[in-house]
Amino acid sequence: TIFITLLSCLLLQAADMSRSGTRTSHQEGSNPLYRIPPYYYIHVLDQNTNITRLEVGPKTFIKQDNETVTIGPERMITVPPHHYCTIESPVVRNEAGVVQFDENGQVKLLHADLEIRLAKPDQIPFPLYPGEILRHPVTALKVVAANSALHLRAVLDLYDETTNEQRHAGDEWLFEGPATYIPRKEISVEEQVRAIIIGPNQAIRLSARKEITDRAGQRRVTGEEWLVKKTGAYLPLVHEKVVSVETAHVLTDKNALHLRALKTFTDDFGKQRMNGEEWLVTLNDTETHILNVYEQLVAVVGVIVLNSRQYCVVLDPVADGKPQLGKKKLIVGEKSFFLQPGEKLANGIEGIFILGEDEGIILRCAEAFHDQQANTDRNPGDRWMIRGPIEYIPPTQVQVAIRRKAIPLDENEGIYVRDTKTGRVRAVIGETYMLTQDEELWEKELPQRVEELLTRDPLAERNVQTHSQTSNKSQQQATTASVIEITSVKSKLSARDKSKLITYPVPHNAVVQIYNYKSKKARIIFGPELVMLGPDEQFTLMSLSGSVPKKPNQNQTLCLLLGPDFFTDVIVIETADHARLSLRLSYNWHFEVNKDDEKDAGKLFSVPDFVGDAAKAIASRIRGAVAGTKFDDFHQNSAHIIRTSVFGIDANQHISDRFVFPQNNLIITSVDIQSVEPVDQRTRDALQKSVQLAIEV
Numbered sequence: 001t002i003f004i005t006l007l008s009c010l011l012l013q014a015a016d017m018s019r020s021g022t023r024t025s026h027q028e029g030s031n032p033l034y035r036i037p038p039y040y041y042i043h044v045l046d047q048n049t050n051i052t053r054l055e056v057g058p059k060t061f062i063k064q065d066n067e068t069v070t071i072g073p074e075r076m077i078t079v080p081p082h083h084y085c086t087i088e089s090p091v092v093r094n095e096a097g098v099v100q101f102d103e104n105g106q107v108k109l110l111h112a113d114l115e116i117r118l119a120k121p122d123q124i125p126f127p128l129y130p131g132e133i134l135r136h137p138v139t140a141l142k143v144v145a146a147n148s149a150l151h152l153r154a155v156l157d158l159y160d161e162t163t164n165e166q167r168h169a170g171d172e173w174l175f176e177g178p179a180t181y182i183p184r185k186e187i188s189v190e191e192q193v194r195a196i197i198i199g200p201n202q203a204i205r206l207s208a209r210k211e212i213t214d215r216a217g218q219r220r221v222t223g224e225e226w227l228v229k230k231t232g233a234y235l236p237l238v239h240e241k242v243v244s245v246e247t248a249h250v251l252t253d254k255n256a257l258h259l260r261a262l263k264t265f266t267d268d269f270g271k272q273r274m275n276g277e278e279w280l281v282t283l284n285d286t287e288t289h290i291l292n293v294y295e296q297l298v299a300v301v302g303v304i305v306l307n308s309r310q311y312c313v314v315l316d317p318v319a320d321g322k323p324q325l326g327k328k329k330l331i332v333g334e335k336s337f338f339l340q341p342g343e344k345l346a347n348g349i350e351g352i353f354i355l356g357e358d359e360g361i362i363l364r365c366a367e368a369f370h371d372q373q374a375n376t377d378r379n380p381g382d383r384w385m386i387r388g389p390i391e392y393i394p395p396t397q398v399q400v401a402i403r404r405k406a407i408p409l410d411e412n413e414g415i416y417v418r419d420t421k422t423g424r425v426r427a428v429i430g431e432t433y434m435l436t437q438d439e440e441l442w443e444k445e446l447p448q449r450v451e452e453l454l455t456r457d458p459l460a461e462r463n464v465q466t467h468s469q470t471s472n473k474s475q476q477q478a479t480t481a482s483v484i485e486i487t488s489v490k491s492k493l494s495a496r497d498k499s500k501l502i503t504y505p506v507p508h509n510a511v512v513q514i515y516n517y518k519s520k521k522a523r524i525i526f527g528p529e530l531v532m533l534g535p536d537e538q539f540t541l542m543s544l545s546g547s548v549p550k551k552p553n554q555n556q557t558l559c560l561l562l563g564p565d566f567f568t569d570v571i572v573i574e575t576a577d578h579a580r581l582s583l584r585l586s587y588n589w590h591f592e593v594n595k596d597d598e599k600d601a602g603k604l605f606s607v608p609d610f611v612g613d614a615a616k617a618i619a620s621r622i623r624g625a626v627a628g629t630k631f632d633d634f635h636q637n638s639a640h641i642i643r644t645s646v647f648g649i650d651a652n653q654h655i656s657d658r659f660v661f662p663q664n665n666l667i668i669t670s671v672d673i674q675s676v677e678p679v680d681q682r683t684r685d686a687l688q689k690s691v692q693l694a695i696e697v
Contacts, residue, residue: 032063034073041127042072051106052130076125079138083119084183086136090115091129099129107131114185144177147195147233158186172238195233201248203229203290209239225293248288249300256338257281257289258298265294278341279321298341306333306349311393313346314339328396355388358406362437367397383437406434414501416535418442425535427501442535443498449556450539451496458559459507502533510559511593513540513605524601527559540605545612548584552612560604563590564669567611571619572679579631579686580679585642586672587618592665600665607664614666618659621645631686639673646671 036042036057044061045052045068052070055061063069079085092100092108100108109131117126128134144150154171167173167186174193175181183189196204205227208220215237220226225243228234236242249257258280261273269285273294280301281289291297306312310333317329318340328346331337339345353361365382374384383401386392394400407415414429417439425442435441446454506512506527515522518536525531533539539558546554549570568586575581594600607613625645626634634641640655646668647656659668678684 034061034063034069036061036073039076039078039125040073041076042074043070043130044068045070049104051104053105054107054127054129056127070130074127076127077117077134077138078123078125079117079119080123081119082141082180083138084141085117085134085138086183086185087115087117087128088133088135089113089131091132116183116185118182141183142181142189144175144179144181144192146178147235149174149176149193149235150181151190151193151238152187153190154186155188156186158184174235174238176235193235195235196242196245197233198228198231200231201250201288201290202231203227203246203248204234204236205243205246205293206236207241207243209241212237212239214240227290227293229290246290248290249297250288251281251283251286253283253336254303256283256301256303258301258341259291260296260298260341262294262296265292267292267295280338280340282338301338303336303338304345304349305336306331308334309352309354310349311352312349313396314343315346316342316344318343330393330396332393353390353392353394353400353403355386355390355392357387357389358432358434360385360387360404360434361392362401362404363394364399364401365397366399369395369397385437387434401437404434406432408432412503412530412532414532416442416444416499416501427532427534429501429532441499444502444533444535445498446502446538447541450541450558453539453541453556453558454496454502454504458510458557458561462555462557462561504531504533504539504558505529506531506559507561509562511562511601511604512559514538515540522602522605524598524604526595526601542605542608544609545615550612550615552609560591562593562604564588565590566672567615568674569615569619571622573623573626575626575631575634576628577630579634579683581626581634581683582675582677582679583622583642584674584676585618585622586674587614587668588670588672589614589666589668592667603664605664607661607666610661610664610666614661614668617661618646618668618671631683638676642673643671 034042034055036055036059038058040057042055042061043052044055044063047066047068055072057073077085089109089111090113092110094100102108107129109129111131114135142150152173152175154167154169157169158167159165160167163173172190181189198204205225206214207225208214208222210222212220214220214226227246251257259278261275261277264275265273267273268289273279278298304312312331314329314331315327316323316325317327318324323340323342355361362383362385365378365380368377368379370376371378373386378384378397385404409415409428409430409432411430414427415433416425417428417433417435418425418441419438420440421438504512506525506529508528510527512525512527512531513522514525514531514533514537516534516537522540542557542560543553544555544557545552548568550567566586566588568584570582570584573581573583591604593604622642622645625641629641643655647659650656657669660666661668
């Protein structure tokens with residue numbers, strides 16, 4: 001065979017050289033002589049009969065006048081081994097392979113038909129008869145490798161001898177390798193399909209384009225999807241569509257897969273899953289998991305780890321694969337677990353209550369249960385306290401209302417405690433106290449003015465005005481000082497804990513009145529003493545006159561200073577001859593009181609404004625005395641007239657040394673005349689004239 005093939009090639013080369021020379025001669029001289037080399041052919045058209053015939057070399061062809069060479073000389077077609085070509089409109093042959101002609105000598109053709117010609121055993125080239133067309137040149141046969149296939153489609157009905165099946169036009173199938181594909185005119189090659197490599201922990205997701213039987217022998221309906229998990233190469237069938245390549249989820253002891261069923265099916269572990277059902281896949285089930293086509297990954301769930309000092313409460317716990325709605329489950333560490341679908345933690349991971357001897361917790365019952373610790377039945381709404389030292393984990397029927405800690409109190413410290421059942425408020429003083437389950441801290445509110453006065457020094461700041469009625473100029477000068485004072489007061493007020501006992505230090509030689517609005521009684525406290533205000537008690541706020549001349553409600557104070565002290569006032573008097581004078585007087589005063597006599601001590605607060613009351617009383621006496629005295633007499637004896645009018649004359653016709661106010665035991669001991677100035681210009685001129693005369697004398 002090899003020898004014959006080589007000989008054919010040499011003859012064809014010689015024929016090409018001869019044909020080249022022949023064509024050159026025809027072109028040069030139009031010679032009707034055609035030398036046809038071996039394995040060459042020409043087509044000759046008889047113009048009388050209009051029939052084209054085939055002339056095959058080697059031969060010398062003499063063209064007649066009525067003949068025309070339409071093709072050639074052309075080289076015959078040689079199909080090597082494992083090659084093929086496609087001929088359109090092939091000649092008709094009988095059973096012996098002989099070409100058939102009609103009665104006119106014209107070769108018979110299968111018009112519009114195709115013929116696949118393969119290599120023959122003798123490797124003899126063949127010519128193209130008139131009317132035959134080389135539709136597809138000589139091409140090597142397709143060798144289908146392993147793990148690949150050709151996607152074939154039937155163009156015409158045929159019987160497939162390789163599979164012994166009858167194929168109909170439109171049918172599709174695979175020609176799988178390793179093999180060499182022999183083409184047929186009834187079959188078209190759509191594409192080449194390669195196998196998909198499935199690695200470890202991988203799977204391919206397939207979908208059926210029509211009803212088929214898969215490679216596992218299972219019937220699949222149109223649109224159905226399934227997984228192929230077998231490791232290795234997988235060649236999809238012609239009606240199988242590769243949707244995706246799925247990768248397995250690796251499970252550890254710290255994570256789990258939360259899955260949901262998209263329809264009712266049996267999972268990889270043989271369990272029946274209902275549509276919409278949710279479950280967990282953990283390391284106890286498998287090390288790796290590839291999602292089924294009917295499984296949806298909701299979330300990757302992390303493990304919950306509890307140490308020996310932690311616990312948690314699970315709401316709607318799952319039992320036998322079903323959530324117990326409305327129930328609770330207590331889990332105490334040390335333990336690790338996964339929350340099942342539908343479960344959730346009530347308050348996250350909580351630490352157990354470790355109570356010291358000065359601590360406690362107040363519990364509230366949410367559901368009826370038997371308290372084994374106290375050996376008693378608890379009903380919803382019950383409250384009780386557990387005191388330390390103890391470690392306590394509340395059951396699911398119990399809620400922790402609040403955690404208590406004992407409050408240490410010195411003998412001068414206290415807190416206000418309110419009983420939530422009775423509403424009674426009391427003060428706890430000088431002991432370490434822990435509120436019970438029926439008690440709470442009570443905040444005592446005070447008037448804003450009292451709050452400010454609690455932060456003041458009653459001695460050093462006794463003359464600070466609280467209601468400024470000074471001139472605009474004075475206000476401008478005091479702006480900076482006022483801002484500093486207000487800021488200081490606010491900072492002190494914000495620091496006060498209203499639930500702590502209110503205390504007020506009463507300085508020496510001072511007194512404070514406390515009024516109890518519940519018992520409607522007042523108590524008088526003389527300094528030095530620390531006042532502790534009861535829940536129903538309030539300070540008696542005193543509003544005193546201030547500035548010069550005296551104006552009401554200028555100074556406010558909580559404690560009354562007993563003196564001795566002084567205050568200054570300016571009054572305007574008018575003499576008998578209508579001279580108007582301005583007197584600036586200073587009075588020394590103090591209180592005389594029997595501290596052991598409760599009634600006598602109560603007089604101190606009987607007059608709300610002792611400064612204004614005393615100033616008005618003294619001014620009234622002085623005006624009355626001066627009204628009957630002429631200006632000259634008053635000018636010469638002003639001190640005597642003023643003291644006499646203020647203190648009066650005793651039984652011995654001497655000026656008294658005190659002026660007593662019996663209403664509140666206020667004693668005025670002296671009057672200092674600081675200045676006397678005329679008010680009008682006429683009086684000022686007369687006074688100046690009198691002074692000049694006295695100087696001249």
